[in-house]
Amino acid sequence: MTQLARTPKDIGHAIREARKAKGFTQKELAARSGVWQETISKIENGVASTKLETLFDLFAALDLEIQVQPRSKGSQSGLEDIF
Amino acid sequence: MTQLARTPKDIGHAIREARKAKGFTQKELAARSGVWQETISKIENGVASTKLETLFDLFAALDLEIQVQPRSKGSQSGLEDIF
């Protein structure tokens, strides 16, 4: 369960997945992360380019972390190739 | 060469590393990414919470990508344990 991400939308997906996996509602996650439910909704749907700060708040609440790595293999998870 | 990140500062470091590794100056990276040199400086130093959009612009120019994963092993790269 590790998600590759190259766009804000990818991040949104990853967050939604993780949240569901943990059985949280947006409201619950909001409470745990200090980020508002409305904002979470937007982020999960890729609306608006989130601030890193907010992102990490969510990651902390979901017990996620990020790994920065070279784009070795071209789009191996076979989803987006938008540009 | 894959960097773990849990804070904006971590991201900044990763970017600086990657940039240096490619032998770019901030100015060059600025030209390639469309992000201003001054902004890159701030990001690399962890000043200000960057927008995801900007981040991905830089990642694209540096040929980097992100991986979202559970915080399995407790701080294995031995740097931050701030909270």
Add this chain to the structure above:
DNA sequence: CTGGTTTATGATGCGGAGGCCATAATGGCG
């Protein structure tokens, strides 16, 4: 030390992210 490149700092102005409230749309479930 001196000059040139690279990086950092500072100020201004605009646009957009997110806090916040209200409400609409959606989705089970009995």
Add this chain to the structure above:
DNA sequence: CGCCATTATGGCCTCCGCATCATAAACCAG
């Protein structure tokens, strides 16, 4: 089908990230 929980929209307002220009500080040859 109505009812309640969950999620999505929209508006308002404040704050701050980034573009942009100018300049200072730090580095690094030579």
